[in-house]
Amino acid sequence: MSDAKKQDEAINWWAELRGLALMLLAVLVFHTFIAKPFYIPSASMVPNLLVGDRLIVSKYPYGWSWVSATFRVFPRDDWRIAPAAPEYGDVVILVPPDSEQDYIKRVVALPGDTIALVDGRIILNGEMVPREVEVPVRLSTGNDNLCDGTPCLSAFEPYRVTLEDGSQVYEPPTYRETLPNGASYLVIDHTEQYLDNMAPVAVPDGHVFLMGDNRDHSADSRAPAGFGQLGLGGPVPLADVGGRAEFITFSLDGSSTYNPLTWWDALRGERAWRTLRPELRGQPGEGSTE
Numbered sequence: 001m002s003d004a005k006k007q008d009e010a011i012n013w014w015a016e017l018r019g020l021a022l023m024l025l026a027v028l029v030f031h032t033f034i035a036k037p038f039y040i041p042s043a044s045m046v047p048n049l050l051v052g053d054r055l056i057v058s059k060y061p062y063g064w065s066w067v068s069a070t071f072r073v074f075p076r077d078d079w080r081i082a083p084a085a086p087e088y089g090d091v092v093i094l095v096p097p098d099s100e101q102d103y104i105k106r107v108v109a110l111p112g113d114t115i116a117l118v119d120g121r122i123i124l125n126g127e128m129v130p131r132e133v134e135v136p137v138r139l140s141t142g143n144d145n146l147c148d149g150t151p152c153l154s155a156f157e158p159y160r161v162t163l164e165d166g167s168q169v170y171e172p173p174t175y176r177e178t179l180p181n182g183a184s185y186l187v188i189d190h191t192e193q194y195l196d197n198m199a200p201v202a203v204p205d206g207h208v209f210l211m212g213d214n215r216d217h218s219a220d221s222r223a224p225a226g227f228g229q230l231g232l233g234g235p236v237p238l239a240d241v242g243g244r245a246e247f248i249t250f251s252l253d254g255s256s257t258y259n260p261l262t263w264w265d266a267l268r269g270e271r272a273w274r275t276l277r278p279e280l281r282g283q284p285g286e287g288s289t290e
Contacts, residue, residue, distance in 0.1 A: 031070040043152040044212035047137040051145040057243040067242030078239040089183025089278035091245040109209035117198040136171035145254040183278035207235035245276040
């Protein structure tokens with residue numbers, strides 16, 4: 001008997017296949033109940049998330065729902081297991097009722113709140129959310145990823161500046177919002193547009209109101225939903241929320257290709273392991289708000 005034939009007879013192929021199936025099942029269970037990786041495809045959360053960021057989303061903070069499953073083979077439903085509500089400032093993953101695409105947005109209003117917008121400012125339960133003017137963030141102008149065929153940050157072209165070393169960056173108007181629980185984060189608001197004003201909206205029980213940090217370029221709870229629309233159409237059911245963004249693992253600018261040799265030069269090393277939980281601080285002091 002040849003050595004090759006003896007080796008084939010020694011391999012228990014059923015055991016090998018069973019081990020592979022168990023490993024795949026363990027990965028699916030982990031992705032569904034614990035955490036999964038996520039890729040940022042749009043600029044709606046700039047400056048806190050850039051296109052090309054890879055991050056980890058935890059699945060358990062708000063309980064589990066239809067959205068939690070890695071493969072959504074069952075019909076959409078509103079059931080929830082071990083339900084819990086997000087906190088102000090959480091960055092969450094959701095799947096809108098009229099879409100199969102994952103969105104990522106920030107929680108700015110909770111169940112029972114009333115939210116309105118005046119000139120881009122959030123009015124929460126009748127009180128204007130504090131917003132401080134910050135030193136503009138610096139966003140790279142080179143190797144920008146593409147969004148729908150155009151550079152994702154092209155809207156910031158009027159804010160291109162040349163630094164002392166000759167490099168160029170975008171410096172769009174930047175603000176720091178601080179919500180009632182002290183959750184604090186940066187937003188960009190650089191132009192007047194139709195989403196800047198909204199009549200008061202009551203957030204129903206079991207819903208949250210979500211907005212992007214790139215306020216003039218985010219299809220969120222302010223924007224209409226439905227055929228031909230990209231917004232969320234108002235408060236979002238918690239059954240459509242599938243997890244909380246935790247931290248960035250790594251990030252690639254627009255210079256990488258499918259060739260692994262290009263990935264190293266495309267790495268944005270400074271973004272690795274950056275937390276996505278909002279900073280917690282007190283309310284801004286007198287004279288510091290916009």
